[in-house]
Amino acid sequence: MKPTGVIIIGAGISGLLCATELRKAGKSVCVLDKGRGFGGRMATRRMAGGRLDHGAQFFTVRDSRLQRYVDQWLDAGVIKEWFRHAPDDSSEAGHPRYCGINGITDLPKHLAEGLEVHRSQQVVSVARDVNKWQVQTATGQVYTAEHLVLSAPLPQALSLLDTAGVNYAGADLSELRAVRYDKGLATLAVLDGPSGLPQPGALKVSEGIVTWIADNQMKGISPELPAITIHSDAAFAELHWDSSDEVRGALMLKAAEPYLQANVVEYKCHRWGFTLPVNPLPYAYYHNQSLRLVLIGDAFGGPRVEGAALSGIEGAQVLLQS
Numbered sequence: 033m034k035p036t037g038v039i040i041i042g043a044g045i046s047g048l049l050c051a052t053e054l055r056k057a058g059k060s061v062c063v064l065d066k067g068r069g070f071g072g073r074m075a076t077r078r079m080a081g082g083r084l085d086h087g088a089q090f091f092t093v094r095d096s097r098l099q100r101y102v103d104q105w106l107d108a109g110v111i112k113e114w115f116r117h118a119p120d121d122s123s124e125a126g127h128p129r130y131c132g133i134n135g136i137t138d139l140p141k142h143l144a145e146g147l148e149v150h151r152s153q154q155v156v157s158v159a160r161d162v163n164k165w166q167v168q169t170a171t172g173q174v175y176t177a178e179h180l181v182l183s184a185p186l187p188q189a190l191s192l193l194d195t196a197g198v199n200y201a202g203a204d205l206s207e208l209r210a211v212r213y214d215k216g217l218a219t220l221a222v223l224d225g226p227s228g229l230p231q232p233g234a235l236k237v238s239e240g241i242v243t244w245i246a247d248n249q250m251k252g253i254s255p256e257l258p259a260i261t262i263h264s265d266a267a268f269a270e271l272h273w274d275s276s277d278e279v280r281g282a283l284m285l286k287a288a289e290p291y292l293q294a295n296v297v298e299y300k301c302h303r304w305g306f307t308l309p310v311n312p313l314p315y316a317y318y319h320n321q322s323l324r325l326v327l328i329g330d331a332f333g334g335p336r337v338e339g340a341a342l343s344g345i346e347g348a349q350v351l352l353q354s
Contacts, residue, residue, distance in 0.1 A: 035164070035176040035177060035178075036060045036061065036062045036148075036175070036176070036177045037054075037059045037060040037061065037177060037178055037179060038051075038054055038059055038060070038061045038062070038177055038178070038179040038180075038181060038351065039061075039062050039063075039064065039165060039167050039175055039176075039177040039179070039180055039181070040061060040062070040063045040064070040181040040182075040183060041063075041064050041065075041155050041167070041180075041181070041182045041183065041184055041189070041192070042063075042064075042065060042072065042182065042183035042184040042329070043063050043064075043065035043067070043070050043071070043072070043140065043144065043149055043151070044071060044072030044073065044074065044140070044183055044184075044329070044340065045071065045072070045074060045139070045140060045143075045337055045340050045341050045344065046183040046328045046329045046330070046333065046340040046341060046343050046344035046347070047063055047065075047181070047183035047328070047329075047344060048063065048070070048071075048140055048143040048144060048147065048149075048344070049101070049143065049341050049344035049345055049348075050181055050183065050328055050344035050345070050347050050348045050351075051063050051143075051147050051149075051348075052143055052147070052348075053344070053345055053348035053349065053352075054348050054351065054352070055146075055147065057348075057352050059352070061147065061148065062148045062150065062175060062177065063144075063147055063148065063149040063150070064149075064150050064153045064155055064167065064169065064175065065149065065150070065151050065152075065153065066152070066153065066154035066155070067151060067152070068151055068152055069137060069140075069141075069151070070137060070140035070141050070143070070144045070149070070151075071136070071137045071139070071140030071141070072087070072140075073087035073088050073304060073306075073307070074087060074088045074136045074137055074139060074140050074337065075087040075088075075136065075137055076132070076134070076135025076136055076137040076138075076253070077220065077302070079220055079222060079259070079298065079300060080222045080257070080297065080298045081222070081256055081257050082222045082248065082249075082254045082256065082257040082258075082259030083134065083135055083248060083253050083254040083259065084135075084220045084248045084253075084254060084259050084260075084261050085131070085132075085135055085136045085137075085246070085248060085251070085253065085261060086218045086220055086261055086302050087136070087218070087304060088136055088337055089131070089136070089234070089244070089246050089261070090114055090129035090130055090131045090136070090234075091129070091130050091131075091336065091337035091338055091341075092127040092128065092129060092130070092336065092337075092338060093127070093128070093130070093338055094127070094338065095338065095342055097342065097345055098338055098341050098342060098345070101341075102130065105139065105142065108142070109133060110132065110133065110138050110139055110142045111130045111131065111132055111133065111138065111139055112130065112131065112132075112133055112252070113128040113129065113130055114129045114130065114131045114232060114234070114251055114252075115128075115129050115231075115232035115234060116128055116129065129234075131251060131252075131253070132253065133252075133253075134253055135253045150173075152171075153169040153170075153171060153173065154169055154170040155167055155168070155169055155170075155192060156168055156169060156170050156195075157192070157195040157196075158180065158192055158193060158195055158196045159195075159196055159197075160196050160198050160323060163178065163324075164176050164177065164178060165177050165178070165179070165180040165324070165325075167180070178324055179324040179325075179326070179351055180323075180324065180325050180326070181325075181326045181327075181328060181347060181351065182325075182326075182327050182328070182329075183327075183328045183329045183344065183347075184329065185213060185305075185306035185329065185330075185331065186208060186211045186213075186309070186327070186329065186331035187209075187211070187213070187306070188306070189327055189329075190205075190208060190209060193325075198323065200320055200323055200325060201318070201320065204318070207313065208313075208318065208327075210311065211309055211310075211311055211312065211313060211331045212309070212310045212311060213305070213306040213307060213308065213309050213310065214266035214269070214307050214308050214310055215266060215269040215270055215273060215303070215304065215305055215306075215307060216263060216264065216266065216269050216303075216304035216307035216308075217263070217264040217268065217269040217272065217273075217280060217284070217301060217302070217303060217304070218261055218262065218263055218264075218301065218302045218304065219261075219262040219264075219280075219281045219284040219285060219288075219299055219300075219301050220259070220260075220261055220262075220299060220300050220301070220302065221259065221260050221262065221285060221296045221297075221298070221299040222257055222258070222259045222296070222297045222298045222299070223257075223258040223259065223260065223292070223294040223295065223296060223297060224258075224294055224295045224296075224297050225258060225293070225294040225295075226249075226258055226293065226294060227245075227247045227249070227250070227258055227260050227292050227293065227294055228291070228292055228293025228294060229245060229247045229250065229260075229291060229292070231250065232250060232251075233246060233247030233248075233249070233250025233251050234246050234247075234251075235291060237288075237291070240287050241264050241265055241267075241268040241283065241284065241287050242262055242263070242264060242265070242284060242287045242288050243263050243264065243265050244261075244262070244263040245260060245261070245262050245263075245288055245291055245292075246260060246261045247259075247260055248260065248261060258294060260288075260292070262284050262285070262287075262288050264280075264284055266307070268280075268283075268284075269303075269304075269307075273303065277299070277300060277301045280301055281299050281300070281301045284301075285299060308330075308335040309330055309331045309334075309335055312330065312331055312332065312333070312334050312335060312339070313331060313332050315332060316328075316332050316333055316342060316343050316346040316347070317332050317343055317346055317347040317350060318332065319347075319350050319351075319354070321354050324351075324354065326347045326350060326351050327347075328340075328343040328344050328346075328347035329343055329344075330343070
């Protein structure tokens with residue numbers, strides 16, 4: 033493959049915003065992702081005629097650097113405000129909760145337009161050769177670049193860097209390896225009628241195995257069919273990681289039943305191996321200038337979409353300054 037300036041591994045929000053910032057500055061950038069889609073946990077799925085967000089449900093903005101992007105996305109009709117106040121929110125000045133017009137994955141799809149993104153390319157090894165990085169994928173492709181940016185969940189990123197056989201973090205390695213993520217389970221269900229959830233169709237649950245229920249029809253992304261997304265807590269996800277959908281899905285639906293006024297027509301479960309970093313690091317990125325290496329993502333920016341996004345923006349800036 034033709035050498036490029038920067039290779040970014042991971043087409044989630046941090047990787048795509050990092051690539052966007054670098055492209056604006058004139059850098060040649062290549063993004064690699066093992067998935068068939070864009071966005072990582074900003075994921076939308078079709079099922080039985082419905083459309084459901086099954087990872088991140090919305091995002092908020094508090095930083096002006098991301099707000100500038102959000103204003104552009106609103107003007108372009110990529111995202112919309114879903115709600116400001118949940119039923120259990122008594123504060124007067126709520127933050128807008130943004131979602132995609134047709135699903136949360138609308139946003140990463142929009143960011144990927146105009147970028148060089150290679151999907152279904154699982155990276156299996158990286159190597160440092162003189163002043164270049166070489167990245168090999170499971171399909172046998174080899175990509176070469178001056179700079180390497182990893183935006184995958186940190187444990188996955190470190191496993192890849194271990195294949196290089198170089199001292200990439202020195203005394204900082206133990207701190208990087210200490211970051212842990214919760215697992216998560218989502219049950220996606222199509223209903224035979226309106227869910228009965230209160231407006232705006234977002235319910236945070238504080239007791240039992242279920243933490244969240246969202247009505248994708250009320251959200252506006254599944255206009256044809258009522259369809260809900262149910263998220264479990266981390267303990268349940270760990271316990272039932274290898275259970276069948278008939279077991280874990282049924283248990284989650286039973287826990288959600290008191291909040292619903294319709295019957296389930298069809299359901300499926302989705303596993304998330306890296307949902308939220310339990311102990312994110314107190315800085316926005318990790319940079320090894322001598323190796324031209326940058327690590328970004330929610331392990332640095334924090335568990336919210338905005339944290340990952342800002343990590344990508346700041347990671348791009350430190351690379352441009354190096």
